[in-house]
Amino acid sequence: MRRLAVPFILAAALIGITAWMTSLGTVGIYRMPSWNEVLVATFQHIQLVLAAEGLAILIGVPIGFVVSRRGLRWIGAPLMALTNIGQTIPTLALLALTSIILGSGFRAAVVGLLVYALLPIVRNTYAGIQSVSPAVKEAAQGMGMSRWQLTSRVELPLARPVVIAGIRTSMVVNVGTAAVAGMIGGIGLGKLITIGISVNVFELVIQGAAPAAALAILLDAALGLFERWMTPRGLRKDAPRVGRQTAKPARGLT
């Protein structure tokens, strides 16, 4: 699995750096958090990411699918424009807003993350379904597939790789944003980073940032594998693509 070599080496290096920082014990007058504290923070971080991601998938895929339907397509295009604008809202601003409304803590962080995680998923689901070639759909209908059969046997399988690519993007963005959310909510790896910044200790910041980066890389690699596994063989990129229009989906980091 050569495609996994780079992410694994990078992640191992980042974990090494974390270990190094933890092993310092104290920096100046400050005590470095212990392994145990780093692990708890990482676990919280993962919880935050997965909760937001899970909700984003549950909400985003159906929305993307529904607005791609013929009757609702007039919503689709403006909505996609809106999601693009949405993504330009500064992370910090949005997270500050949710924590003001919902109070700081896990819930506010999840809601803030959810908004960001939602966008790539909605957009890719929409793009994935739109990318199914009209000829393929016409052939399916012309041969007597019902609406439901067209969706379940043709549109969804063809859109699936694009949807998963969206989830992958969203997940990676999520890990980074979760660090910011943690800074505000005082949870996860973001908490370590905030403390580091406030006392101006570089090693503390690294101790929080390095595991977050490792997490992003490992999740991306895992989802990359999942994406490939879920892509029907006839659609794999090593074979030339036929019967699909060029879609413009957001792609995961590679």
Place this chain on the structure above:
Amino acid sequence: MIRLEHVSKVFSDGTEAVKDLSLEIAEGEFCVFLGPSGCGKTTSLKMINRLIPITSGQIYIDGVDTQQKNVNELRRDIGYAIQNIGLFPHLTVAQNISTVPMLKHWPRDQQRERARELLELVGMPPETFIDRYPSELSGGQQQRVGVARCLGADPPILLMDEPFGAIDPITRHKLQEEFLKIQERLQKTIAFVTHDIDEAIKMGDTVALMKDGELIQYADPATLLAEPKDRFVRDFVGADRVLKGLRLLRARDVMRTPKLAIQLDESVERAIQILDERDRGWMPALERDGRFIGWIEREDLESASSLAEALTPAVSTAAPRTPLNEALSMMLGSATGAVAVLDDTEQLVGLLSFGAIRDVLAIEDESEDE
């Protein structure tokens, strides 16, 4: 049998795509909808399987109003092939071909058996292709699979919308020939859309020529060429309609039985004698077993020591089923201006000359004047 009665289509933007179209396609007949783009031919086709709803009028299949049937069941009994093929890229060739059998819940092994049979029919070795994906096929192969797929559940009716439109001319020609052979065997009732007059003449038992949503002329290709109903038809079939008409005739319809021939081991003197007696400039030359090999021309005989030396080998020969347009172009390349018609065993069965073709065309001209 398909019957359209006063069928009209007005789209929501007010375009009248099809105006009061009535026609009947008999059982086992190959009907071509022909016309310039925007003439309503594709709309007419798609109204038959209700991909486009009818505004007014009725369409009957075997006497049953298509509106009365469940739309999906109706479509599963009608083969459908389109120009862009629309193969499912995520499914194998076998799964693509088995689409309708799958929708009809055939047993799995029967589906695969059918896919195998159909690949065989469209000239693709099943062992090589059955488990491939569409992206692993060439354009021509994809179109073959498209044809196989529309035959999936052996429907009595096929609707084909420019199925050979998007492929290169050589492959298209080959697919047309092959499809005609398949049709000869299967005798499906076919509605076929094209904008290519040559394809229409070649493929159709009947041609429905449309313009601006109206049926202008509905006739067999020979009639369409010989008796274009109005100026539009005349222009559409082209100034070379007489030449196009040649395609509808075969060598066997026009060829004459050869009166002279000589075997190559006869003497030069004998050949001169035969030709001079009948006052001819040339005659066919045969091997001892009767196979045709070329021409003996009078002018070459004077200096020749044997007939083999004087022989002008034939550049090309026709078969009894060769279309006359092809025979004519062979004739233009022939030294004697004649083309030999050979049967399967290369025995000379007839000769084609300009005179013979002109006679046939002259007869047709007269019938046009009547």
